[in-house]
Amino acid sequence: MTQTAATPVRSFPKPEFTDAEAGALDFPSSKSRTYNYFKPTKLRATTYEDVTVDVQPDPERHLSQGWLYGFADSPGGYPKDWTELKSSDWHLFRDPNEEWEQTIFRNNANIVRQVQQNLANARGARAFEAFSPTWVTFLERNVGAWMHAEHGLGMHVFVAAQRSAPTNMLNNAICVNSVHKLRFAQDLALYNLDLSEAGIGFDGAVHRDVWQNDPVWQGVRENVEKLTAIGDWAEAVFATNVVYESLVGVLFRSHLVMQIAARNGDYVTPTIVGAGENDYSRDLNYTRTLFSMLAKDAVHGEANRVIMQGWLSKWVPVSLKAARTLQPIWSQPLEKIISFETSLDDSKEGLRATLSDLGLTEPKELSA
Template sequence: MTGQPRKARPRRTFSAFGDVRRMPSEYEIVTHGQNWTMRANRPSAFEHNPSSPPNLWFLTYRENSPLKAEDWEQFRDPDSMTYKTYVNLQAEAETKTAGVLEEFAEANADSALTPGQVALLGSMFTPSRYLLHGCQQVEAYIGYMAPTSYVTNAASFATADYLRRVTLTAYRTRELQLAHPDSGIGTAERGIWENDEAWQPARQAIEKALIAYDWGEAFTALNLVLAPTIDDVLVRQFTEVSRDNGDQLSWLLLSFLQADNDRRNRWSAALAGFCLQQKPENADVLRRWIARWTPVADAAAHGLGRLLETRPEHGRAADEVAAGAKAAREAFHARLFEGLEAAGEGKRAG
């Protein structure tokens, strides 16, 4: 009909995502804009009292972090993990873990462990729950302080992964204590964590990470440096040595955990790459933090390597352990460092 204005076409997507002309995925719908400490066009949920301690904390360690982005809401977890998919995934993983634990318990496998392997388990595996709990706390802090719910969710699932590891370690500690009541397992771990020289670099590393209050530095310290380094010792190399010493249960259980570590590494590398795409000057920020935390991680790996060298019958030299952990971290960093170099070259060219 002539003379009448045309009706505007209805939006085919959600307004929170802008004029993107596409249907958001389920992952985006349940994740987008869910960070309660953020508000559109305002930095914090505490804007009505800008001088309150919580608001000042977020202002100092998040909004004023040297790690910047034009729009944090554009980041995406490469696994598109939601609460539903995470729970289903880990339910399957726990079913497999429970089956292995039951099978080895029925076979009374712990009683057949060699003295050297029992010593390794009691000096390295069972005390590791203190370190893992510290990692869990740092990961939870990263999620709480993150400037977007896309990072908050990913870090929350990584926090749950650490809780799963702590729980499994505690469960195995009790099983080993029952099988070897005179070994000190189940009672000596705190003293080992606090006083054993081999553990002190790792203890120092996580305690320093716990006071890395800038959210970007905490993310870099744990997810980009400490975790990739230490996990290579506590998971890959520990399981290899355990297998060589006839401990098939430890080899199997900790190998299952590698899937959690790989998932954390994927979204962490993606976030670092996203930061470089958003602002090339983030390259210098990440380089500085990585350089600060690398010696701390290497010292922790070498200290733990001493346990792999001295405790089991078939061990591995501490220098070899540290070199292996460093190589694993550098392999993880390979693409990231390529991005850092490209960003640096682009900045210098500009």
């Protein structure tokens, strides 16, 4: 009988797992269906955090090879020296409004729908015909001129600032700020068209001449144009949302238009201007959170507060000048229930409250 040779047993290298490998058998959260590569604000990450945190890469966290892209004269994509302020960790910022793609569309769609419904109801009820002639003139000149301020800030302050901020969480919040401004400017433009077609003698083209030439509006125009020229993204957000909006924006929108519209037979304008004021409340919310974080930074807080105090000294006089230049329009409507000084005092109190939250000292110019 012939003997058959035994088939050799083949051997293969067997994998060995260690905790240093991605395929480790046991590691933190190995039994969980979710995994966080960042520390959430609460026990569990929110949808906002899941879709926002670390979407923008950062060599200090996940890019061991450094920036994948950059400008010819910069060390990387988002240099930290694009602002004077410093942070121990820019990634600590979380938008208290938790703005992300879905909220942007949902919130703005709701506002646009509300404005359109109010305008449709006003047209159906022929409400524009109840406006007093002096109020029609006030709207065509002043609310029309305000449209330019909102558009300028949205397009040339916040669009630029959101590109320069070093994290996606900051970019999102500032970007939504620009969306608010541009949408509000659009709301005012469409309202201008509706009033032009209402047969009430409304001049829908005069707002451009007012913005460019009326002495009453040149202080606001100067303020807005100076804001658009700021190179430091954090200074631009601070000077606009903390200073300008408190002393000029809220002064005009809330302490004038929304206070006196109804006394002049107008219930439509406050619904549109009120939407813009609600936008600012949300934008001030993230602004306070951001600059409070920087003012209280364990390493850089003291230096940051000194810089912000300098920004206050620089921008408060500019915005106060713009506010006081607007004073004559308080006497234009036929029915007035509030004085300019009362309106300005209320605006100053709003700024003082914000400065108190940030731990900053009230500049002497605010008491003048």
